[in-house]
Amino acid sequence: MSISTPYSGGLTGEQFFFYEMRIVSKLYLKCTSVEEIIEIVRRDNLFQYPTERKISKFVRACHRRILALSNEKLIYELANAPVEVAKQINLYAMMRYNRLVREFMEGLIGEKYRQQDFFYTKKDINIFFSRLQEQNDDVAAWSEQTIKKLKQVLNKCLIETEMLDSANDTSLNPIFISAELESGIRDNNDLTALAAFNCFR
Template structure:
Protein backbone atom coordinates (compact mmCIF):
# COMPACT_ATOMS: atom_id res chain seq x y z
CA UNK A 1 0.00 0.00 0.00
CA UNK A 2 1.20 3.50 -0.80
CA UNK A 3 2.56 5.59 2.06
CA UNK A 4 0.87 8.87 2.95
CA UNK A 5 2.80 11.87 1.64
CA UNK A 6 2.14 15.58 1.32
CA UNK A 7 4.20 15.77 -1.88
CA UNK A 8 1.18 16.84 -3.93
CA UNK A 9 1.29 20.30 -2.40
CA UNK A 10 4.22 21.17 -4.67
CA UNK A 11 3.38 18.88 -7.58
CA UNK A 12 -0.17 19.57 -8.70
CA UNK A 13 -2.07 18.41 -11.78
CA UNK A 14 0.79 18.75 -14.34
CA UNK A 15 -1.57 17.79 -17.15
CA UNK A 16 0.42 19.23 -20.06
CA UNK A 17 3.68 17.86 -18.67
CA UNK A 18 2.16 14.38 -18.30
CA UNK A 19 0.79 14.49 -21.83
CA UNK A 20 4.13 15.62 -23.26
CA UNK A 21 5.99 12.83 -21.43
CA UNK A 22 3.47 10.19 -22.60
CA UNK A 23 3.92 11.35 -26.20
CA UNK A 24 7.63 10.59 -25.76
CA UNK A 25 6.86 7.15 -24.27
CA UNK A 26 4.64 6.37 -27.26
CA UNK A 27 7.55 7.38 -29.55
CA UNK A 28 9.72 4.82 -27.78
CA UNK A 29 11.58 6.86 -25.17
CA UNK A 30 12.25 5.18 -21.83
CA UNK A 31 11.50 6.74 -18.44
CA UNK A 32 15.25 7.39 -17.99
CA UNK A 33 15.40 9.12 -21.38
CA UNK A 34 12.52 11.37 -20.36
CA UNK A 35 14.16 12.26 -17.05
CA UNK A 36 17.38 13.12 -18.93
CA UNK A 37 15.50 15.21 -21.49
CA UNK A 38 13.76 17.05 -18.65
CA UNK A 39 17.11 17.98 -17.13
CA UNK A 40 19.25 18.49 -20.25
CA UNK A 41 16.67 19.97 -22.65
CA UNK A 42 14.26 21.44 -20.08
CA UNK A 43 11.28 19.93 -21.94
CA UNK A 44 8.92 21.04 -19.16
CA UNK A 45 10.12 24.68 -19.37
CA UNK A 46 10.88 25.30 -15.71
CA UNK A 47 13.39 27.60 -14.07
CA UNK A 48 15.44 25.58 -11.64
CA UNK A 49 17.34 22.31 -11.69
CA UNK A 50 15.41 21.12 -8.63
CA UNK A 51 12.07 21.81 -10.32
CA UNK A 52 13.16 19.98 -13.50
CA UNK A 53 13.95 16.90 -11.42
CA UNK A 54 10.79 17.23 -9.33
CA UNK A 55 8.45 17.42 -12.32
CA UNK A 56 10.27 14.66 -14.21
CA UNK A 57 10.05 12.40 -11.16
CA UNK A 58 6.34 13.13 -10.57
CA UNK A 59 5.30 12.74 -14.20
CA UNK A 60 7.25 9.53 -14.74
CA UNK A 61 5.85 8.12 -11.49
CA UNK A 62 2.33 8.79 -12.80
CA UNK A 63 3.19 7.21 -16.16
CA UNK A 64 4.35 4.06 -14.37
CA UNK A 65 0.77 3.29 -13.24
CA UNK A 66 -0.72 3.72 -16.73
CA UNK A 67 -1.00 1.09 -19.44
CA UNK A 68 -0.88 1.48 -23.22
CA UNK A 69 -4.64 1.97 -23.47
CA UNK A 70 -4.83 4.76 -20.88
CA UNK A 71 -1.70 6.45 -22.24
CA UNK A 72 -3.14 6.43 -25.75
CA UNK A 73 -6.39 7.94 -24.44
CA UNK A 74 -4.51 10.72 -22.63
CA UNK A 75 -2.67 11.68 -25.83
CA UNK A 76 -5.29 10.91 -28.50
CA UNK A 77 -8.63 10.83 -26.65
CA UNK A 78 -11.09 13.68 -26.16
CA UNK A 79 -9.98 16.50 -23.86
CA UNK A 80 -12.44 15.37 -21.18
CA UNK A 81 -11.25 11.74 -21.27
CA UNK A 82 -7.62 12.84 -21.34
CA UNK A 83 -8.08 15.04 -18.27
CA UNK A 84 -10.04 12.36 -16.41
CA UNK A 85 -7.25 9.84 -16.96
CA UNK A 86 -4.61 12.35 -15.89
CA UNK A 87 -6.55 12.66 -12.62
CA UNK A 88 -6.77 8.86 -12.42
CA UNK A 89 -2.94 8.73 -12.59
CA UNK A 90 -2.85 10.97 -9.49
CA UNK A 91 -5.41 8.79 -7.69
CA UNK A 92 -3.19 5.78 -8.34
CA UNK A 93 -0.01 7.47 -7.07
CA UNK A 94 -1.26 9.57 -4.14
CA UNK A 95 -3.02 7.65 -1.38
CA UNK A 96 -4.34 10.68 0.51
CA UNK A 97 -5.84 12.29 -2.59
CA UNK A 98 -7.47 8.98 -3.53
CA UNK A 99 -8.96 8.67 -0.04
CA UNK A 100 -10.25 12.25 -0.26
CA UNK A 101 -11.98 11.44 -3.54
CA UNK A 102 -13.40 8.20 -2.19
CA UNK A 103 -14.45 9.44 1.25
CA UNK A 104 -15.52 13.02 0.50
CA UNK A 105 -16.10 13.64 -3.23
CA UNK A 106 -17.81 10.29 -3.91
CA UNK A 107 -19.88 10.49 -0.70
CA UNK A 108 -21.10 13.98 -1.65
CA UNK A 109 -22.34 12.66 -4.99
CA UNK A 110 -24.04 9.66 -3.34
CA UNK A 111 -25.80 12.02 -0.91
CA UNK A 112 -26.73 14.32 -3.81
CA UNK A 113 -24.92 17.19 -2.07
CA UNK A 114 -23.12 18.87 -4.96
CA UNK A 115 -21.17 21.48 -2.98
CA UNK A 116 -17.77 21.03 -1.39
CA UNK A 117 -16.89 23.34 1.47
CA UNK A 118 -13.67 24.21 3.32
CA UNK A 119 -15.23 22.39 6.26
CA UNK A 120 -15.31 19.17 4.21
CA UNK A 121 -11.57 19.46 3.62
CA UNK A 122 -10.85 20.30 7.26
CA UNK A 123 -12.91 17.39 8.60
CA UNK A 124 -11.23 15.00 6.17
CA UNK A 125 -7.71 16.05 7.16
CA UNK A 126 -8.58 16.00 10.85
CA UNK A 127 -9.99 12.49 10.56
CA UNK A 128 -6.88 11.31 8.72
CA UNK A 129 -4.64 12.87 11.38
CA UNK A 130 -6.52 10.79 13.97
CA UNK A 131 -5.89 7.63 11.94
CA UNK A 132 -2.24 8.20 11.03
CA UNK A 133 0.65 9.35 13.22
CA UNK A 134 2.48 10.49 10.11
CA UNK A 135 -0.37 12.80 9.05
CA UNK A 136 -0.82 13.96 12.64
CA UNK A 137 2.78 15.23 12.58
CA UNK A 138 2.11 17.60 9.65
CA UNK A 139 1.78 21.34 10.23
CA UNK A 140 -1.52 23.20 9.75
CA UNK A 141 -0.01 24.97 6.76
CA UNK A 142 0.51 21.59 5.04
CA UNK A 143 -3.21 20.82 5.33
CA UNK A 144 -4.13 24.29 4.10
CA UNK A 145 -1.80 23.91 1.11
CA UNK A 146 -3.04 20.40 0.30
CA UNK A 147 -6.63 21.65 0.37
CA UNK A 148 -5.70 24.43 -2.07
CA UNK A 149 -3.92 22.00 -4.39
CA UNK A 150 -6.79 19.46 -4.29
CA UNK A 151 -9.16 22.25 -5.36
CA UNK A 152 -6.82 23.33 -8.12
CA UNK A 153 -6.38 19.78 -9.45
CA UNK A 154 -10.14 19.16 -9.41
CA UNK A 155 -10.82 22.49 -11.11
CA UNK A 156 -8.22 21.93 -13.85
CA UNK A 157 -9.47 18.38 -14.41
CA UNK A 158 -13.05 19.62 -14.75
CA UNK A 159 -14.33 17.80 -11.63
CA UNK A 160 -15.42 20.97 -9.79
CA UNK A 161 -16.36 24.55 -10.58
CA UNK A 162 -14.70 26.76 -8.00
CA UNK A 163 -16.25 30.21 -7.70
CA UNK A 164 -15.76 32.73 -4.91
CA UNK A 165 -19.03 31.67 -3.28
CA UNK A 166 -18.95 27.89 -3.58
CA UNK A 167 -17.28 24.81 -4.96
CA UNK A 168 -19.69 22.90 -7.15
CA UNK A 169 -19.11 19.23 -8.00
CA UNK A 170 -19.39 18.56 -11.74
CA UNK A 171 -20.64 15.06 -12.46
CA UNK A 172 -18.42 13.15 -14.86
CA UNK A 173 -19.44 11.19 -17.91
CA UNK A 174 -16.73 8.68 -18.74
CA UNK A 175 -16.55 6.94 -22.11
CA UNK A 176 -17.98 3.42 -22.04
CA UNK A 177 -14.76 2.00 -23.50
CA UNK A 178 -12.67 3.63 -20.76
CA UNK A 179 -15.05 2.45 -18.02
CA UNK A 180 -14.94 -1.13 -19.30
CA UNK A 181 -11.16 -1.05 -19.50
CA UNK A 182 -10.74 0.24 -15.94
CA UNK A 183 -13.19 -2.37 -14.65
CA UNK A 184 -11.39 -5.14 -16.53
CA UNK A 185 -7.98 -4.24 -15.07
CA UNK A 186 -9.42 -4.19 -11.53
CA UNK A 187 -9.52 -0.41 -11.07
CA UNK A 188 -13.20 -0.10 -10.19
CA UNK A 189 -12.42 1.73 -6.92
CA UNK A 190 -10.73 4.57 -8.85
CA UNK A 191 -13.64 4.75 -11.25
CA UNK A 192 -16.09 5.00 -8.34
CA UNK A 193 -13.98 7.72 -6.71
CA UNK A 194 -14.32 9.79 -9.88
CA UNK A 195 -17.96 9.03 -10.64
CA UNK A 196 -19.59 8.57 -7.23
CA UNK A 197 -21.39 5.50 -8.39
CA UNK A 198 -21.46 3.38 -11.51
Template sequence: MNKNKYSADLVNKGFWFTEFKKTIELFNEGMSGKDIKIIQKVENVYLAPSADTGRRMASTLVKRVDALPDEVIENFLSFDIGTQKMINLIAIMENNRLFFEFMYEVYREDRLIGKKELEDSSLRIFFKNKVQHNEKVASFTDATLKRLAGAYKTFLREAGFLEVNGKINRYQLPVMDQALEDLLQNSEWQPYYKAIMGVA
Protein backbone atom coordinates in the same frame (compact mmCIF):
# COMPACT_ATOMS: atom_id res chain seq x y z
CA MET B 1 -4.09 -0.72 -5.86
CA ASN B 2 -2.59 2.26 -4.05
CA LYS B 3 -0.58 1.02 -1.07
CA ASN B 4 1.73 4.04 -0.94
CA LYS B 5 2.46 5.63 2.41
CA TYR B 6 0.65 8.85 3.23
CA SER B 7 2.43 11.87 1.80
CA ALA B 8 1.99 15.62 1.67
CA ASP B 9 4.13 15.96 -1.45
CA LEU B 10 1.25 17.28 -3.55
CA VAL B 11 1.75 20.68 -1.97
CA ASN B 12 4.83 20.98 -4.22
CA LYS B 13 3.35 19.43 -7.34
CA GLY B 14 0.92 20.63 -9.95
CA PHE B 15 -1.79 19.06 -12.04
CA TRP B 16 0.62 19.52 -14.96
CA PHE B 17 -1.79 18.34 -17.65
CA THR B 18 0.14 19.66 -20.66
CA GLU B 19 3.34 18.11 -19.33
CA PHE B 20 1.53 14.84 -18.56
CA LYS B 21 0.30 14.68 -22.14
CA LYS B 22 3.83 15.36 -23.39
CA THR B 23 5.17 12.55 -21.21
CA ILE B 24 2.69 10.08 -22.67
CA GLU B 25 3.64 11.18 -26.18
CA LEU B 26 7.30 10.49 -25.36
CA PHE B 27 6.44 7.08 -23.92
CA ASN B 28 4.49 6.24 -27.06
CA GLU B 29 7.50 7.27 -29.16
CA GLY B 30 9.45 4.53 -27.42
CA MET B 31 11.25 6.51 -24.75
CA SER B 32 11.84 5.06 -21.30
CA GLY B 33 11.39 6.94 -18.07
CA LYS B 34 15.16 7.33 -17.88
CA ASP B 35 15.23 8.75 -21.42
CA ILE B 36 12.57 11.30 -20.52
CA LYS B 37 14.46 12.46 -17.44
CA ILE B 38 17.58 12.92 -19.57
CA ILE B 39 15.80 14.82 -22.35
CA GLN B 40 14.21 17.08 -19.77
CA LYS B 41 17.63 17.84 -18.28
CA VAL B 42 19.16 18.53 -21.71
CA GLU B 43 16.27 20.17 -23.61
CA ASN B 44 13.84 21.29 -20.87
CA VAL B 45 10.87 19.80 -22.75
CA TYR B 46 8.55 20.79 -19.87
CA LEU B 47 9.68 24.44 -20.04
CA ALA B 48 10.41 24.32 -16.31
CA PRO B 49 11.61 27.59 -14.72
CA SER B 50 14.63 25.90 -13.13
CA ALA B 51 16.67 22.71 -13.40
CA ASP B 52 15.48 21.53 -9.97
CA THR B 53 11.84 22.06 -10.91
CA GLY B 54 12.44 20.25 -14.19
CA ARG B 55 13.93 17.25 -12.40
CA ARG B 56 11.02 17.11 -9.97
CA MET B 57 8.49 17.38 -12.78
CA ALA B 58 10.16 14.67 -14.86
CA SER B 59 10.37 12.27 -11.92
CA THR B 60 6.74 12.88 -10.92
CA LEU B 61 5.31 12.71 -14.43
CA VAL B 62 7.18 9.50 -15.30
CA LYS B 63 5.77 7.91 -12.12
CA ARG B 64 2.25 9.06 -13.03
CA VAL B 65 2.43 7.60 -16.52
CA ASP B 66 4.18 4.44 -15.34
CA ALA B 67 1.24 3.78 -13.01
CA LEU B 68 -1.30 3.60 -15.83
CA PRO B 69 -2.40 0.48 -17.73
CA ASP B 70 -0.59 0.08 -21.06
CA GLU B 71 -3.91 0.24 -22.91
CA VAL B 72 -4.64 3.69 -21.48
CA ILE B 73 -1.19 4.99 -22.43
CA GLU B 74 -1.42 3.61 -25.96
CA ASN B 75 -4.88 5.07 -26.58
CA PHE B 76 -4.51 8.30 -24.61
CA LEU B 77 -4.39 10.64 -27.59
CA SER B 78 -7.61 9.19 -29.02
CA PHE B 79 -9.57 10.36 -25.97
CA ASP B 80 -11.13 13.82 -25.73
CA ILE B 81 -9.46 16.42 -23.52
CA GLY B 82 -11.95 15.91 -20.68
CA THR B 83 -11.14 12.20 -20.54
CA GLN B 84 -7.40 12.90 -20.80
CA LYS B 85 -7.65 15.20 -17.77
CA MET B 86 -9.59 12.48 -15.97
CA ILE B 87 -6.78 10.02 -16.69
CA ASN B 88 -4.26 12.50 -15.30
CA LEU B 89 -6.35 12.72 -12.12
CA ILE B 90 -6.42 8.92 -11.87
CA ALA B 91 -2.63 8.82 -12.21
CA ILE B 92 -2.31 11.36 -9.39
CA MET B 93 -4.64 9.27 -7.24
CA GLU B 94 -2.60 6.14 -7.94
CA ASN B 95 0.59 7.88 -6.86
CA ASN B 96 -0.80 9.54 -3.74
CA ARG B 97 -2.74 7.46 -1.24
CA LEU B 98 -4.07 10.41 0.75
CA PHE B 99 -5.50 12.09 -2.35
CA PHE B 100 -7.09 8.82 -3.48
CA GLU B 101 -8.75 8.44 -0.06
CA PHE B 102 -10.00 12.02 -0.27
CA MET B 103 -11.55 11.27 -3.65
CA TYR B 104 -13.11 8.03 -2.43
CA GLU B 105 -14.23 9.17 1.01
CA VAL B 106 -15.22 12.79 0.36
CA TYR B 107 -15.80 13.44 -3.35
CA ARG B 108 -17.47 10.08 -3.99
CA GLU B 109 -19.58 10.28 -0.83
CA ASP B 110 -20.70 13.83 -1.66
CA ARG B 111 -21.77 12.66 -5.11
CA LEU B 112 -23.59 9.64 -3.68
CA ILE B 113 -25.72 11.77 -1.36
CA GLY B 114 -26.32 14.44 -3.99
CA LYS B 115 -24.30 17.31 -2.54
CA LYS B 116 -23.81 20.12 -5.02
CA GLU B 117 -20.71 21.75 -3.55
CA LEU B 118 -17.37 20.81 -2.04
CA GLU B 119 -17.37 22.49 1.35
CA ASP B 120 -14.23 23.46 3.23
CA SER B 121 -15.70 21.75 6.30
CA SER B 122 -15.65 18.42 4.43
CA LEU B 123 -11.91 18.81 3.85
CA ARG B 124 -11.31 19.75 7.49
CA ILE B 125 -13.25 16.72 8.72
CA PHE B 126 -11.38 14.45 6.32
CA PHE B 127 -7.96 15.62 7.51
CA LYS B 128 -9.01 15.60 11.17
CA ASN B 129 -10.03 11.96 10.83
CA LYS B 130 -6.71 11.05 9.19
CA VAL B 131 -4.77 12.93 11.88
CA GLN B 132 -6.56 10.95 14.58
CA HIS B 133 -5.87 7.59 12.96
CA ASN B 134 -2.44 7.91 11.35
CA GLU B 135 0.85 9.04 12.89
CA LYS B 136 2.26 10.21 9.56
CA VAL B 137 -0.67 12.52 8.84
CA ALA B 138 -0.63 13.65 12.48
CA SER B 139 2.92 14.89 11.88
CA PHE B 140 1.75 17.32 9.18
CA THR B 141 1.54 20.94 10.30
CA ASP B 142 -1.71 22.89 10.10
CA ALA B 143 -0.14 24.96 7.34
CA THR B 144 0.64 21.80 5.34
CA LEU B 145 -2.92 20.51 5.74
CA LYS B 146 -4.27 23.87 4.58
CA ARG B 147 -1.99 23.77 1.53
CA LEU B 148 -3.08 20.20 0.78
CA ALA B 149 -6.73 21.24 0.90
CA GLY B 150 -5.94 24.00 -1.58
CA ALA B 151 -4.05 21.60 -3.84
CA TYR B 152 -6.91 19.11 -3.85
CA LYS B 153 -9.40 21.79 -4.88
CA THR B 154 -7.02 23.02 -7.58
CA PHE B 155 -6.63 19.52 -9.02
CA LEU B 156 -10.41 19.07 -9.14
CA ARG B 157 -10.87 22.44 -10.81
CA GLU B 158 -8.18 21.74 -13.41
CA ALA B 159 -9.66 18.31 -14.08
CA GLY B 160 -13.05 19.94 -14.73
CA PHE B 161 -14.71 18.47 -11.63
CA LEU B 162 -15.29 21.81 -9.86
CA GLU B 163 -16.58 25.17 -11.03
CA VAL B 164 -15.64 28.12 -8.86
CA ASN B 165 -18.11 30.93 -8.26
CA GLY B 166 -16.74 33.29 -5.65
CA LYS B 167 -16.11 31.12 -2.59
CA ILE B 168 -18.40 28.36 -3.82
CA ASN B 169 -16.85 25.23 -5.33
CA ARG B 170 -19.70 23.64 -7.27
CA TYR B 171 -19.36 20.07 -8.47
CA GLN B 172 -19.38 19.40 -12.19
CA LEU B 173 -20.49 15.96 -13.36
CA PRO B 174 -17.69 14.29 -15.36
CA VAL B 175 -18.53 12.29 -18.47
CA MET B 176 -16.27 9.27 -18.94
CA ASP B 177 -15.42 7.82 -22.33
CA GLN B 178 -17.03 4.38 -22.68
CA ALA B 179 -13.73 2.69 -23.55
CA LEU B 180 -12.10 4.04 -20.38
CA GLU B 181 -15.16 3.14 -18.31
CA ASP B 182 -15.06 -0.45 -19.57
CA LEU B 183 -11.36 -0.73 -18.79
CA LEU B 184 -11.68 0.64 -15.26
CA GLN B 185 -14.82 -1.26 -14.34
CA ASN B 186 -13.42 -4.61 -15.42
CA SER B 187 -10.08 -4.40 -13.65
CA GLU B 188 -8.40 -3.71 -10.32
CA TRP B 189 -8.94 -0.03 -11.13
CA GLN B 190 -12.64 -0.18 -10.28
CA PRO B 191 -12.19 1.84 -7.03
CA TYR B 192 -10.87 4.72 -9.15
CA TYR B 193 -13.93 4.51 -11.37
CA LYS B 194 -16.18 4.61 -8.30
CA ALA B 195 -14.28 7.55 -6.83
CA ILE B 196 -14.43 9.62 -10.00
CA MET B 197 -17.99 8.83 -10.99
CA GLY B 198 -19.38 8.96 -7.45
CA VAL B 199 -21.05 5.56 -7.51
CA ALA B 200 -21.44 2.75 -4.96
Protein backbone atom coordinates in the same frame (compact mmCIF):
# COMPACT_ATOMS: atom_id res chain seq x y z
CA MET C 1 -3.29 0.48 -3.85
CA SER C 2 -2.61 -1.22 -0.53
CA ILE C 3 -4.04 0.18 2.69
CA SER C 4 -0.48 -0.13 4.05
CA THR C 5 0.85 2.37 1.49
CA PRO C 6 2.10 5.37 3.48
CA TYR C 7 0.50 8.77 3.08
CA SER C 8 2.68 11.22 1.19
CA GLY C 9 2.72 14.99 1.40
CA GLY C 10 4.78 15.18 -1.79
CA LEU C 11 1.77 16.52 -3.62
CA THR C 12 2.59 19.97 -2.23
CA GLY C 13 5.41 20.23 -4.76
CA GLU C 14 4.07 18.09 -7.57
CA GLN C 15 0.56 19.46 -8.19
CA PHE C 16 -1.82 18.36 -10.99
CA PHE C 17 0.92 18.53 -13.65
CA PHE C 18 -1.38 18.10 -16.64
CA TYR C 19 0.87 19.84 -19.16
CA GLU C 20 3.90 17.89 -17.93
CA MET C 21 2.00 14.58 -17.87
CA ARG C 22 0.97 15.02 -21.50
CA ILE C 23 4.59 15.54 -22.52
CA VAL C 24 6.03 12.70 -20.43
CA SER C 25 3.33 10.21 -21.48
CA LYS C 26 4.01 10.96 -25.15
CA LEU C 27 7.73 10.39 -24.58
CA TYR C 28 7.05 7.29 -22.46
CA LEU C 29 5.37 5.67 -25.46
CA LYS C 30 8.52 6.25 -27.54
CA CYS C 31 11.43 6.08 -25.10
CA THR C 32 13.16 3.28 -23.28
CA SER C 33 13.95 4.90 -19.94
CA VAL C 34 13.07 7.75 -17.63
CA GLU C 35 16.65 9.02 -18.03
CA GLU C 36 16.09 9.34 -21.77
CA ILE C 37 12.86 11.25 -21.16
CA ILE C 38 14.61 13.62 -18.74
CA GLU C 39 17.33 14.28 -21.31
CA ILE C 40 14.83 15.09 -24.08
CA VAL C 41 12.72 17.36 -21.86
CA ARG C 42 15.83 19.20 -20.72
CA ARG C 43 17.46 19.42 -24.16
CA ASP C 44 14.34 20.72 -25.94
CA ASN C 45 13.05 22.77 -22.98
CA LEU C 46 9.69 20.98 -23.35
CA PHE C 47 8.37 22.08 -19.95
CA GLN C 48 9.35 25.69 -20.73
CA TYR C 49 10.50 26.25 -17.16
CA PRO C 50 12.74 29.28 -16.49
CA THR C 51 15.43 26.98 -14.99
CA GLU C 52 16.34 23.28 -15.26
CA ARG C 53 16.51 22.84 -11.49
CA LYS C 54 13.34 20.78 -11.01
CA ILE C 55 13.01 19.12 -14.41
CA SER C 56 14.50 15.79 -13.34
CA LYS C 57 12.40 15.62 -10.17
CA PHE C 58 9.15 16.47 -11.95
CA VAL C 59 9.75 14.12 -14.90
CA ARG C 60 10.33 11.29 -12.40
CA ALA C 61 7.12 12.19 -10.56
CA CYS C 62 5.15 12.12 -13.83
CA HIS C 63 6.81 8.84 -14.83
CA ARG C 64 5.82 7.21 -11.53
CA ARG C 65 2.20 8.29 -12.03
CA ILE C 66 2.22 6.92 -15.58
CA LEU C 67 3.57 3.56 -14.36
CA ALA C 68 0.89 3.53 -11.64
CA LEU C 69 -1.81 3.52 -14.34
CA SER C 70 -0.70 -0.05 -15.24
CA ASN C 71 -2.63 0.27 -18.47
CA GLU C 72 -1.10 1.00 -21.88
CA LYS C 73 -4.43 2.13 -23.36
CA LEU C 74 -4.87 4.72 -20.62
CA ILE C 75 -1.30 5.93 -21.09
CA TYR C 76 -1.96 6.33 -24.83
CA GLU C 77 -5.18 8.27 -24.11
CA LEU C 78 -3.40 10.43 -21.54
CA ALA C 79 -0.97 11.40 -24.27
CA ASN C 80 -3.40 11.79 -27.15
CA ALA C 81 -7.06 12.13 -26.07
CA PRO C 82 -8.95 15.45 -25.93
CA VAL C 83 -8.02 17.59 -22.94
CA GLU C 84 -11.13 16.86 -20.85
CA VAL C 85 -10.63 13.09 -21.26
CA ALA C 86 -6.91 13.23 -20.55
CA LYS C 87 -7.44 15.36 -17.43
CA GLN C 88 -9.75 12.71 -15.97
CA ILE C 89 -7.12 10.06 -16.71
CA ASN C 90 -4.45 12.22 -15.10
CA LEU C 91 -6.54 12.47 -11.93
CA TYR C 92 -7.00 8.69 -11.96
CA ALA C 93 -3.20 8.31 -12.30
CA MET C 94 -2.82 10.50 -9.21
CA MET C 95 -5.32 8.28 -7.37
CA ARG C 96 -3.36 5.18 -8.35
CA TYR C 97 -0.10 6.70 -7.18
CA ASN C 98 -1.05 8.72 -4.10
CA ARG C 99 -3.09 7.29 -1.23
CA LEU C 100 -4.21 10.73 -0.06
CA VAL C 101 -5.69 11.58 -3.47
CA ARG C 102 -7.33 8.15 -3.64
CA GLU C 103 -9.05 8.46 -0.28
CA PHE C 104 -10.10 12.05 -0.92
CA MET C 105 -11.62 11.21 -4.31
CA GLU C 106 -13.30 7.98 -3.24
CA GLY C 107 -14.11 8.68 0.39
CA LEU C 108 -15.27 12.28 0.11
CA ILE C 109 -16.06 13.18 -3.51
CA GLY C 110 -17.21 9.69 -4.53
CA GLU C 111 -19.53 9.47 -1.52
CA LYS C 112 -21.03 12.86 -2.31
CA TYR C 113 -21.74 11.70 -5.85
CA ARG C 114 -23.17 8.44 -4.54
CA GLN C 115 -25.57 10.29 -2.26
CA GLN C 116 -26.33 12.98 -4.87
CA ASP C 117 -25.10 15.52 -2.33
CA PHE C 118 -23.45 18.19 -4.47
CA PHE C 119 -22.90 20.67 -1.64
CA TYR C 120 -19.13 21.00 -1.07
CA THR C 121 -17.45 23.50 1.26
CA LYS C 122 -14.22 24.07 3.15
CA LYS C 123 -15.87 22.28 6.07
CA ASP C 124 -15.95 19.03 4.05
CA ILE C 125 -12.24 19.03 3.27
CA ASN C 126 -11.39 20.21 6.81
CA ILE C 127 -13.29 17.24 8.27
CA PHE C 128 -11.57 14.89 5.81
CA PHE C 129 -8.12 16.00 7.02
CA SER C 130 -9.15 16.06 10.70
CA ARG C 131 -10.23 12.43 10.48
CA LEU C 132 -6.99 11.46 8.73
CA GLN C 133 -4.95 13.21 11.42
CA GLU C 134 -6.85 11.33 14.12
CA GLN C 135 -6.26 7.99 12.38
CA ASN C 136 -2.68 8.33 11.17
CA ASP C 137 0.42 9.52 13.01
CA ASP C 138 2.25 10.51 9.81
CA VAL C 139 -0.59 12.80 8.75
CA ALA C 140 -0.89 14.15 12.29
CA ALA C 141 2.76 15.23 12.07
CA TRP C 142 2.23 17.36 8.96
CA SER C 143 2.46 21.12 9.52
CA GLU C 144 -0.49 23.44 9.12
CA GLN C 145 1.22 24.88 6.06
CA THR C 146 1.51 21.42 4.46
CA ILE C 147 -2.17 20.66 5.15
CA LYS C 148 -3.18 24.04 3.73
CA LYS C 149 -1.17 23.42 0.55
CA LEU C 150 -2.58 19.89 0.14
CA LYS C 151 -6.12 21.24 0.41
CA GLN C 152 -5.32 23.73 -2.36
CA VAL C 153 -3.89 20.98 -4.59
CA LEU C 154 -6.86 18.65 -4.04
CA ASN C 155 -9.30 21.45 -4.82
CA LYS C 156 -7.26 22.29 -7.93
CA CYS C 157 -7.73 18.66 -9.06
CA LEU C 158 -11.50 19.16 -8.82
CA ILE C 159 -11.31 22.42 -10.78
CA GLU C 160 -9.04 20.94 -13.48
CA THR C 161 -11.49 18.06 -14.07
CA GLU C 162 -14.51 20.43 -13.98
CA MET C 163 -15.98 18.86 -10.87
CA LEU C 164 -15.75 22.31 -9.31
CA ASP C 165 -16.01 25.64 -11.13
CA SER C 166 -13.70 27.60 -8.83
CA ALA C 167 -11.95 27.47 -5.46
CA ASN C 168 -14.82 29.41 -3.90
CA ASP C 169 -17.61 27.38 -5.46
CA THR C 170 -19.78 25.34 -3.09
CA SER C 171 -21.43 23.01 -5.58
CA LEU C 172 -19.94 19.93 -7.23
CA ASN C 173 -20.77 19.47 -10.89
CA PRO C 174 -22.36 16.09 -11.70
CA ILE C 175 -19.73 15.13 -14.29
CA PHE C 176 -19.77 12.25 -16.76
CA ILE C 177 -16.86 9.82 -16.79
CA SER C 178 -15.15 9.51 -20.17
CA ALA C 179 -15.65 6.20 -21.97
CA GLU C 180 -11.87 5.79 -22.22
CA LEU C 181 -11.34 6.16 -18.47
CA GLU C 182 -14.27 3.94 -17.53
CA SER C 183 -12.98 1.21 -19.83
CA GLY C 184 -9.47 1.52 -18.37
CA ILE C 185 -10.69 1.39 -14.76
CA ARG C 186 -12.73 -1.72 -15.54
CA ASP C 187 -9.77 -3.31 -17.34
CA ASN C 188 -7.71 -2.65 -14.19
CA ASN C 189 -10.49 -4.24 -12.08
CA ASP C 190 -10.30 -1.08 -9.96
CA LEU C 191 -14.04 -0.60 -9.63
CA THR C 192 -14.04 1.42 -6.39
CA ALA C 193 -12.40 4.26 -8.35
CA LEU C 194 -15.50 4.70 -10.52
CA ALA C 195 -17.39 6.51 -7.75
CA ALA C 196 -14.84 9.35 -7.85
CA PHE C 197 -16.03 10.09 -11.39
CA ASN C 198 -19.75 9.88 -10.61
CA CYS C 199 -20.09 6.42 -12.20
CA PHE C 200 -22.29 3.85 -10.48
CA ARG C 201 -23.45 1.65 -13.35
